Amino acid sequence: MTVFIASLFLPYTVNFHVDNSRNHRTPVNPPSANPTVDGITPIPQAAASLFGQAKPGKTPGLTPGATTDHERIFASNVAQAEQDKSGYPFPASVEDNRLLTESEGHSPAWGATTSLNQPKPQATLSPDPSILKHLDPHPAKESVPQRAPPAQPAATYTGLRKASVANRKVSFSKAEWSIETAEQGNGGLRNAVRSATDAGVLEEMMWVGTLGMPTDALAKWTRRDISEKLEDEYESLTVFVNDGDFDGHYTHFCKTILWPVFHYQIPDNPKSKAYEDHSWIYYVKLNQAFAERIAKHWKRGDSIWVQDYHLLLVPAMLRKLVPDAQIGFFLHIAFPSSEVFKCLAPRKELLEGILGANLIGFQTDEYCRHFLQTCSRILCVEATPEGVQLEDRFVNVGTFPIGIDPTSWDKRRQLTDVERWVDTISERYQGKRLIVSRDKIDSVRGIRQKLLSYELFLNSNPEWADKVVLIQVATSTTEQPELEATLSDIAMRINSTHSTLAHQPLVFLKQDLAFPQYLALITVADALMITSLREGMNLTSHEFVYCQDGSYGDKAYGSLILSEFTGSASVFGNHALLVNPWDYRQCAEAIHTALTRDEKERKEVWEAMLRAVLQNSTANWVKSFSETLTGVWNEQSSREIMAVPRLSVSRLTERYRESKQRLMILDYEGTLASWGSPRSIILTTPQRAITTLTELTEDLANVVYVMSSRMPEEMERLFRQVPNLGLIAENGCFVREPRGDTWTHLADKVHVKAWKSSVSHILAYFNARIEGSWIEERHCSLVFHHGSAEDRHIATRLAAECAGNINDSCANQGVHAISAEGALIVETTHTNKASAAELVWKWFSANVEKGENVVKPDFLLIVGDNREDEPVFRWANKLQKAKAVDYAMTVTLGSRSTEAKATLTQGVTGVLSCLQQLASQDRTTLPLR
Template identity: 60%
Template sequence: MPTDALEGSQQRQDIEDRLATEHDMLTVFCSDKDFDGHYSHFCKQILWPVFHYQIPDNPKSKAYEDHSWKYYVSVNQAFADKIVKNWKKGDVVWVHDYHLLLVPGMIRKKLPDAKIGFFLHVAFPSSEVFRCLAVRKELLEGMLGANLIGFQIHEYTRHFLQTCSRLLSAEAMTDGLQLEDRFVDVVHLPIGIDPVSLAEHRREEEVRRWVDLMRERYQGKKLIVARDKLDHVRGVRQKLLSYELFLNKNPQWRGRVVLIQVALSTSEKSELDATVSDIVTRVNSLWANLAYQPVVYLKQDIDYAQYLALLTIADALMVTSQREGMNLTSHEYLTCQDGEFGEKKHGSLILSEFTGTSSLFGGNDLSVNPWDYRACAEAIKTALEMGDDEKARRWTKLYEAVNHHTGSHWFGEFMTRLDRCYEEQARRDQTSVPRLSMQALAQQYKRTERRLFILDYEGTLVSWGPVNKIIPVSPQRTLDVLNDLLLDERNTIYVMSGRRPEELDRLFRRVPNLGLIAENGCFVKEVGRDAWTEMADPEQISRWKDSVKNLLDYYLERTPGAELEERRCSLIFHYKSAEDYDTAARQASDCASHINDSCEEQRVHAIPLDGCVVVEPIDWTKSTAAEKVFENLRRSLGPDERHRSPVDFLMVVGDGREDEKVFKWANGLGEEGVVREVVTVSLGNRSTEAGATLTQGVSGVLMALQRLAALS
């Protein structure tokens, strides 16, 4: 409502007091100009179209002329200020939808320790579309103020991760984004309806009266129903054209089927309205008579009782959105088809494949592409002619999905995940990770008998040597420290590296009884063995390499000075020596995004690192190799001892992002009581899963290991 006129008045105060006392709400007042610029302009003319794959840059659009961004910022800031002013420790902030994308980041600036969740209720487009926004980075950074970001379905989650990877050069993982100073979890959780509340409303006398009235009115007719906003995204025009084609091709159904289309008005000045009215008029003029009207078109909403009655008596619901998040009308329709009012309809659901809902239903709906009129017309025919057994089977599966993904399930699941990821992030936060205590480490070492060390190589045991440069010899001090530790037979050591097996053989030939992990987990050489075990499937590796090489060659041609390194299990795109580093970094970011988008099914991913992009298998990592090593040690025990852990001391030291999974795995063994003493150590000052940090770098690691060797 307009609020400028209320400035300083008692009425404004009364509104604020009543919302606070009766509804437990805080009021955010914005100027009328700010609200209009924010909602009518930026939200509806820029964000809404882009999120639904419509670029607001056609001749009829004034989207980029009205400078509405500043109003969007202003309204978001008003919300953030109100929250910051009233926030108390322990409060949870949950921000919803595209109207408030900047609020999480604004709150995070003022309240670095707040627990913030964000959920987007509409689709999230591919990076190609999102990058068209002039303020793309500001919007993403605003969202990334949250601890947990939620989307309706996996596709939107993937688009968001790829967009952040491409536009912000953030490292995208399957479960979230690793930023420089913290981790942001990203999940998909489909929202649903409240079946309990719906059931109560359906029992009202008014609903029953309308059901009886409409059954009588449409006796002997098959009913297809639809209720949509009349905007370009909802596909009302496509639906009517498909229905017209159906009647053209199936004369036997004329006079026996009615489409009831409820069209909710929107703020759009609608040529669409005129187009839709023309189609309705044409269809009705062709096949209507005194007793029959093929399309009933209502240009206003109906009340809730009529709506529920309509869903109850329908033989099919038709949704032809060109893009949409969750279409909850389809959930309500399926619930209303359960036979509460006598006959069990088990009507069919014709649903656009471009809705988020479509991914929930496992093919039990009649999925259509709204632009394919022939297929839509065929789906109408299938829906009307489907046998009762087939309808019941499909409806049962659909109803199960609706009853599982309810509103309360969505709410509970999101809050549980927000609690969990907030605690994990707090644990990971650098400020809460203590420095490694040499005294405590020495005590843990002395009171154990069977010890396993898993040590990263580059940046941990040696302080130089990017993986594409040949290191002729490992520094002597590193070799001496490892040999000293191995003098104690109770110690087992594995060194893990991104290098090739033959390089590691050469580097550590003077350290007998050392275990090795090469190419970030694709090869393992067990202690006392001469041969390497290849963890990954060679055929699978060669298959994905062929397709990825084509992509990398494309980017190589466009990045002078960059080079491609091929290893047995990975490919590395190096651009540190590129002629124009900034352009090369952008190309590399695009390259990683492209590979992650197109090669997911081949189980590979691209990881942007400093000066390079590494493409490697998802299924074989340093962590999976560490698990293999642990299991092999367990198998080496006698049959009577295999129920217990093969070691009682486990120490993992690393400095890179790929070491984080090994820290997490090792910490899990400690938390579950499998291994008595677990020490995980990260170098440097980045956020980490490790239980301790060492800030002296490689020399600190070697000093710590030397001290342990002296205790044996």
């Protein structure tokens, strides 16, 4: 079985070498310097420090307001670094990457790598920034190409001559190339897959993704050769898309629309709408390319894992291409609340795309809950804590927090470079308390809030001004120049106020560190400070905790200051110093606590956090997700109507004749009688059903119950002609024995009265806003009927919103709202039809123990037609599995996913015909002994 892991970027990319032989199929090591070729970005020639984005001949600028040159240590030893076998500042080779990939390392903009020779993006057009221009029904025949926003300097939006493009293709077709470790992509995912492969959790896998570079300049045969080599030697399927399609997908939709919204940063400028409409088609095209590539190689028994927000549509597309596929989807970033998500124009399409999976995984319970609420409110589907119930199948939803790979971290920490940098940093900042942090300059990372909190700490605690240093590593980007300017101003103000000639309290590095430097920095730090405004899972915090064991430095058990809005907060809990990044005073106090804790307390909380890190390792993440996906797929497959056989009436009749005591529980609405108007009260049951039930109950070996959502008094009127019939009313809240005249209450009256009081106000609010709707109050439930509303579309949308409000506010009261056809049913979660069936079974057991003239049933038949019957199906199946009954048959009507063992497709007529055939068998007329 092959596991296809679909991620936007492959772990590998291509480096082109021009001066080598023409046999470009032979991989070679990248040279230290390469000549410039038309369309190829050269490797930097000069000392560029150890920062990935350093420009040739330049070193990073000092922190604004700097009074010392201590930070220049991070830009030293460049010549030695260039000759280092590990390849810094150049990318590690594929073999070196087996050790570890940075979980959250900085990735350059698409098409803007500085360490590999790769093509530049070909010409494309961005949408006009004016939404009015974008919506003009009569656009000019000739439009002036718009320049790309400054956020993406890598993309070229001016026209390119065909001859130039042809020359580029010729250059690359003649160049040798080698497979290298990619700078783009999800490092945490790569580490997880590698760790699981090494541990034997993943035996056979195949990556699916793009090369992370522009490919329009490559000739067809070059693409073919690259694709074949990656598939044959690197277990990777390459997805090739046009540069314009990729740019529209990644730059314009993923980064401009999805990323901000998923992190609660709703774009509010007019341009965002134009970009959304313009780029949605490219998002769809790239997702379709992934789905088709996977479907072409999929075989029965294979598993497909789709990763992250770049590929939200792939699960549903794959479901259409390969309906029986085992598909899992995992979202690595945060999932917003329904109020935020519904701001997206293609919200329904995105949700339906995700729901094509069998299993949907999230980093935290909060994100999982947000997704379920969003599906309920936007798609008007039933969402339970376990997943989403669609019309034809069930989709499981779960929480699977990703982590790090401790084994690889141990290997990396033993490298000579790391030890050298530990000594260098410790010596330079001897006697100082170090607070470290590394973030991309992005508004969601909370760097501004962090610096303001640090400034408040220094102002409030002047005695610490010359004892502490905050080293903020901020990867350089032009996406938010205003934010970068603001951060520079704050840094200038901090250093201007609190610096001396010998001490500088803030080091603000605007370029990323090499991996050995990063490892050394989190090893010698006294605290790590993460103030992200929203983040799926901050693995930097996990790495910091693991490196604080004291094995490779003089310091140990550092404190973790962590934003409560990160997924890692749910992993570490109160063992970390959880803060609200917007509460500057709380953050300042957390800094003070981190610096003043005694060693005993620091060790205790560190040990607790270390246990969490080890428990949530990458191998465990893959194993947990894999096993859960296989389990839910098997369960869902058994529920599929295509897998549920038709009821064999002859076999059922045979078991009926062989049995001595029978229990039959039959649904009423839609099973014994067709549905009528919800407002009308049916005073009579169709005569055929009455006759059939009478004949069944005349057999003393039969005990027959009819279950319904109707109230007890209605049930009595409906079945007054069948005195030997047992009744179950209001979906299990009331039970009456055959030949009995009293009802047993399963629901707590006090509890029902309490929740009705709170829910009725919510229903009244929505009832007033839907013309033609009405509220029906039953003894143990409330029914909001909206099927007769004048505007069905608005009614359905408001009913879904009503269900979401009730489920959110009343979940702790044991109450839920379920959407039915034309109605919303609010009832308790503690009692259902299975509860009533269990009570009936206990009555049998009690009578047997008393020695009365009754034996325990050896024949059990359950027949129903809707979702409310699934719990009793499940109960009966478990009963037979536990061998508590010799024979149990569960039957459903219609074509939907179910836990029933058989289906009847003839509807009410088929049910009555089957029951009549059973009733026509020889009857037991004497009491059983």
